[in-house]
Amino acid sequence: MDAEKTPPISPLFLSFSLQSFFSSFILKSTYLTSKSHSQFYSPFFPFIRLFFSSHVSNLRGIFAIKAFGRKGGRSQARSNRSMPIAVMEYPDPKRKSNIFGKLLMAAALTALCIIMLKHSPSFSTPTHFSRHEKGVTHVLVTGGAGYIGSHAALRLLKESYRVTIVDNLSRGNIGAIKVLQELFPEPGRLQFIYADLGDPDAVDKIFSENAFDAVIHFAAVAYVGESTTDPLKYYHNITSNTLMVLKSMAVHGVGTLIYSSTCATYGEPEKMPITEETPQVPINPYGKAKKMAEDMILDFSKNSDMAIMILRYFNVIGSDPEGRLGEAPRPELREQGRISGACFDAARGIIPGIKVKGTDYKTHDGTCIRDYIDVTDLVDAHLKALQHAKAHNVGIYNVGTGKGRSVKEFVEACKKATGVDIKVEYLPRRPGDYAEVFSGPTKIRRELNWTARFTDLQESLGIAWRWQKAHRNGYSSL
Template sequence: MTGSVSQMLPVIRTRSQSRSSSSCSFTDMDYSDTKQKSHHVLSKLLMAAVLTAFCVVILRQPPNFSAPNPFSRREPGVTHVLVTGGAGYIGSHAALRLLRDSYRVTIVDNLSRGNIGAIKVLQEQFPEPGRLQFILADLGDAEAVNKIFAQNAFDAVMHFAAVAYVGESTLEPLRYYRNITANTLMVLEAMAANNVKTLIYSSTCATYGEPEKMPITEETSQFPINPYGKAKKMSEDIILDFSKRTDMAVMILRYFNVIGSDPEGMLGESPRPELREHGRISGACFDAALGIIPGLKVKGTDYATADGTCIRDYIDVTDLVDAHVKALDKAEPNKVGIYNVGTGKGRSVKEFVEACKEATGVDINIEYLSRRPGDYAEVFSDPSKINRELNWTAQNTDLSKSLQVAWRWQQAHRNGYAAPLAMAF
């Protein structure tokens, strides 16, 4: 129960007064029998005295408010992180890592792409008060975003929330600019209004486009070639311009193709069925291995690469979230850090498919198709800067092993996350 003293006491008084009027009114008494009536009068007076004393005691008691919401106040030694998009694949793994590291976590997600089942898993693992809260909200709703920031004492924001499929972005560009760029602006405005000074931004190698030289460094020119990459670069530009006028601590992580899942089997990747066409290649491989789809469609076999298929840098999700935590630990006021998060090694799609066959033990049927719009031939990172400045190096670089871990989760969750019985937002 919440409220102020001025709100609570009138209610208590009303109840007391009601009791007094019903128990202590003598206007209707009959005086025909004096002794009997005197006895009644004394009984009534005694009852009135008791009730009056009871009312005084009640009024003098402090209101019985519930304990203050721990998420609404800052505590020494406790870092409260807002994880936007925390019900999604990467965001949920980041929330899990933060919770394991004793951070206080608030997840905000509209569940358009995220999974309520992932939230349920996190809540079951960390049920203690003040550890985790989930808020169902859309970052495009200015009123909701402002209310969330006003009612919670955030120390930092990890901003994952986004739509994130290259192919889909070419079909629905306005959706991508609104969801990524406009919503990032909304988050920044709320941070500024509520004095939240640390931002870890989830960006992408798609901002580089198709560079002429490999590997990609942080100094590689950014010329994105699809709306997804363009929307992310616009968000980066907004963040960088804003940071020049404030003392914010900003970390921008541009990461590459994410695979894998939590080694303990808590979380995994579970995209909505209607998004399988646009999803990650790992999800398509697993769907094919499970018989959900008849086979795997490889788009593009005529690229200027050794085997004609695209080359990508595949980063395990546990390594990725480790980079985010290290970035949070190293974030400093008035400083901006920009880092590529990858293994530094490119693998072709054909290599990936063979690793997926090995991990699943299934001879997946492969269908080769024309190129996907907005795609590029070769992208892999030079991670030397993040290794040097944040002491981060990818630990899970065996493609087959990362896929084996993810495959175990997929086998145990053939229908994705089980729907929770109940959920309080």
């Protein structure tokens, strides 16, 4: 009698619990999918939810009837309304069988939900990426699907670092990620998260669910010409997004930041070569946005024990010597891109020739002079910076060869590397450009023991050309 009055688990309560449980599961799964874009998701969720919800609603009604039936005497005494007792006291045997079938189905679906939850990253046991491991350095590479970021990720993986790449693929290539995944398929080596660093919730989620030891922050739009026509994009993408990353690093206790900056922060100095003491007077929104990000990092460092390295590098060329990665800008951005890309497009006949913008600069041949650094050397500088980073310390370094080459010299080297007599069209200056800039690499050589090794312009262009010929359509050729 007592057992009937106080059942261990109320059937009505069970029906509500099942529906609530499954609804919360669906909401959580949807959140994982929309926010991280790389988490667990099943295409069967909508169908399971519809089926489960309808059956649980039926179960709730059935349980309510049966519960009322057990307490029929008291319920009738409290109510003046008539109730069809036969429905409660004498259920149809076929309907009773149907009730048990639905109960069995609900139990099966509940078990399925539990299994799926256990396989969901948010509910599973900690992964290699979510916990610190002795002897293993976990590096977050933002913009790791891009040209420089992917080469850096490759080098880190070769050096046995654990790597998480975050990229929104607005400028990067998923093909580069696939190459890296094929090269390093072992669990706990590499993960890719599709996310936008401008989304504070996404950034916080990334840092909450991963145990990073260091961040190499490459992610940024990086075309001088584009920055003059759409400056707000650059201030948002570079300065604001860097703030997001820095804030999350501070909140989650990530101890090391390697920041990818640029020689564009110096503007057009009167004296060459450029050293780290050269005044920073940027003349285009790209350089200004990078300097603002640097200033923000430096201000933050005054009250932080974070180890910070800022690398201001010059014009990047080349590609992976083993031909695994290369530069593949989106078609709509090729005109904004590096001069090497334009030379290769002309050599392959994709465009009729190359456009050299500006022949009246105060240089020996009238064209701009730049310091061209091979991407392999640049990546090596980032590894050196990561290895030498110290808590409570900020290191600022120029990364270049120390030698300037004119645009005309570059085009001649590209002709020799490709074996094609590239047609050249000379046009007026591009807004925001400056006449001459090359680095003084003394400090990085002295403090980080780094020196550029791939300084032969024709050799670097030849390596990049081999990748371009083998990948006419970029990574989509794979």
